Amino acid sequence: MYKAPKGTRDLLKPNISVWQHFEQTARDVAQNLYNYSEIRTPVFEETEVFARGVGDDTDVVQKEMYTFKDKGNRSITLKPEGTAGVVRAYIENSLFNEAAPAKLYYFITGYRYERPQMGRYREFRQFGCEMFGSESSTADAEMITMLSQLIKKLNLKDVALEINSIGCGECRPVYLKKLKDYYAALPKCGTCETRIEKNPMRLLDCKVAACKSHTEAAPKPLDHLCEDCSAHFASVKSLLDLCRVEYKINPLIVRGLDYYNRTVFEVISNDLGAQTALGGGGRYDKLVEVMGGKPTPALGFALGVDRIVMLLQKQGETVAEHKIDLYIAGMSEQALLKSIEICNSLRAQNISCEVDLIGRSLKSQMKYASKIGVKNVLIIGDDELNSGIAKLKNMNTSTEVEVKLNASDIALLVV
Ligand code: HAM
Secondary structure, three states, X not given: OOOOOOOOOOOOOOOHHHHHHHHHHHHHHXXXXXXXXXXXXXXXXXXXXXXXXXXXXXXXXXXXXXXEEOOOOOEEEEOOOOXXXXXXXXXXXXXXXXXXXXXXXXXXXXXXXXXXXXXXOOEEEEXXXXXXXXXXXXHHHHHHHHHXXXXXXXXXXXXXXXXXXXXXXXXXXXXXXXXXXXXXXXOOOHHHHHHHHHOHHHHHHOOOHHHXXXXXXXXXXXXXXXXXXXXXXXXXXXXXXXXXXXXXXXXXXXXXXXXXXEEEEEEEEOOOOOOEEEEEEEEOOOHHHHOXXXXXXXXXXXXXXXXXXXXXXXXXXXXXXXXXXXXXXXXXXXXXXXXXXXHHHHHHOOOOEEEOOOOOOHHHXXXXXXXXXXXXXXXXXXXXXXXXXXXXXXXXXXXXXXXXXXXXXXXXXXO
16 A cells, blocks of 8 residues: 655545634735735745755755756755745746735745654645835734734634844844854754854754753844844834734744844744744845845745644644535435436535435435535435425434425525
8 A cells, every 4th residue: 555655644634624724814814914915836946946045054955855856957846945935936026016015925835854753744834924125123023913813813822922133244243253152162963063164043043952051151143233133123022012912032043044134033832742833934134135136125934834733633623614504315316316406506506415426225325414414414205206395304403394396495494
């Protein structure tokens, strides 16, 4: 028997209704309340889009990408995240000519060659939002507020929203020098030995115990912001307070991808074993330029939908399954034809309806109807065909009423 490849899985009922509930809620918030419009970009891009966009020295690009040569000898990569592709699309489609800020949201399937474990897959799904064209702190605050509102609407419990600022091209070099000096003489894990040269800020979120013990005393980006970054962060915080968003400052958030500056944030759950990031994001004011566009400030976030769905299920959030309004059981060939005709008219009136498609006996049709949990059953045999009247049974109350065998009369009784 074939199995889904390691780190991938099938999503199906009954849990699929929780996925749909998330998707509907996220779309409602982003599109209807905050005026984001949906963007769908290709599942794969030229490898360079991610190498440049995400950053050559990140774990994602170095170790985790699904990269291959296509038959035209081009290097292709399956999306490991959504931002780089959206930035490429923003530039290619000249979205900078449209009303600013451009607000875009997406649902993507992402691919990272990681060690699969709880909440970590090689194929996973994200819901993301990106905004282009505003460097104002009001944009940061609106985005974080939207995220907080979505979490509330989903009724996710024990979730923390943590924010930080990692400065800009102006203040960061001075800070990084201080950070490197601090770590130079300290013992580090093998990965951090490399990171100290290529990506020193990542030392602050190393999970290895020996490295973790140095983080408390390590210099933090937040204490080394230039005046502008400091004012920007102060304004983001006061706007979040104005909107009554609950957040925590976590000076250790540095994010795993290279493109961030200034505000960064994460959504953390303690309810999925160890601390788990449900999502994260931040500003990336240089990325559009790095990818060949005009300098354009931007920011965004992505939520890991696999993890959110897992948490919703763990917290007992249930979504009522859609129930079929009517099952029509036909007891003869003629009755089946009548069932199909009525069923067809009812569906045209937006009433959900099912008939036998397998040639089952009445007994097995009734078993099937109760298994799928229909609201009503109508049984048609030759007597009913002759009299033009049949019995409609309400499966909740077990009461029966007589009804004329035509779609409009039945419609009045089944919804
Ligand atoms: P990220 O932090 O790499 O950011 O991913 C965002 C979320 O996707 C994570 O917090 C996690 O919930 C989920 N995720 C990532 N990898 C996996 C995996 N292997 N299995 C399951 N879930 C996973 C980004 O991707 C940025 N593009 C976010 C962003 C948008 N920044 C600005 N705009």
